[in-house]
Amino acid sequence: MALSDLTSSGVLPTDWASTVLPPAIRAEVAVVVEAALSTDSGVSPKVVVKTLALFQIDHIGLAVVMVYAKKLVVAGAYVSVLLLDSVFQREALDKLCGQRKWAIATNFVGNNTVLQVDLYHKMAAAGEYELANDLRDRFLG
Structure with missing residues (x-):
């Protein structure tokens, strides 16, 4: 799954970060999220936390949040x-x-x-x- 898939499927609106992030930071976040979503090894808890903190939570679909939450538990982030x-x-x-x-x-x-x-x-x-x-x-x- 790629970031563009999230936008095209409606999970994220096309202007997902326009009101939240400046354009330079938005581009960097998009690269990080794209890399995290395209790897099979799971999403790093650090990436998840930064992503959820930077996005407005209502711009993220529940399914994506659930995937992140499950990977956080698997990664042991709850211990932190x-x-x-x-x-x-x-x-x-x-x-x-x-x-x-x-x-x-x-x-x-x-x-x-x-x-x-x-x-x-x-x-x-x-x-x-x-x-x-x-x-x-x-x-x-």
């Missing part, structure tokens, strides 16, 4: 999403600890043992030994 969530949780915990909001941080970590240990170390590093010991007792006890 879970790792990204972990990064955001750590950043949020760092911010709470930086503001010394220990009670909120304690509630935030919940049952996540990795974040609990991280919070314990941050409390101890900040000199909050009594709070750190209380935290340890609470989560171990």
Whole structure:
């Protein structure tokens, strides 16, 4: 399947990117999408994410989105999403600890043992030994 096939079949309108992308970027995206659609090895998750971000979602047919989604699962891209969530949780915990909001941080970590240990170390590093010991007792006890 080629990009021109998507346009001629009506999956993408002929002006699919005219309101979304400048002409120079539109041409580059068309080349990338064309290459991704013409290979038998599957669509790279990186290409899929960039393509879906650059196109307006209502300009993409549901069948194309489903093909992309299936290939993302096969490629294991969903694992990256879970790792990204972990990064955001750590950043949020760092911010709470930086503001010394220990009670909120304690509630935030919940049952996540990795974040609990991280919070314990941050409390101890900040000199909050009594709070750190209380935290340890609470989560171990």
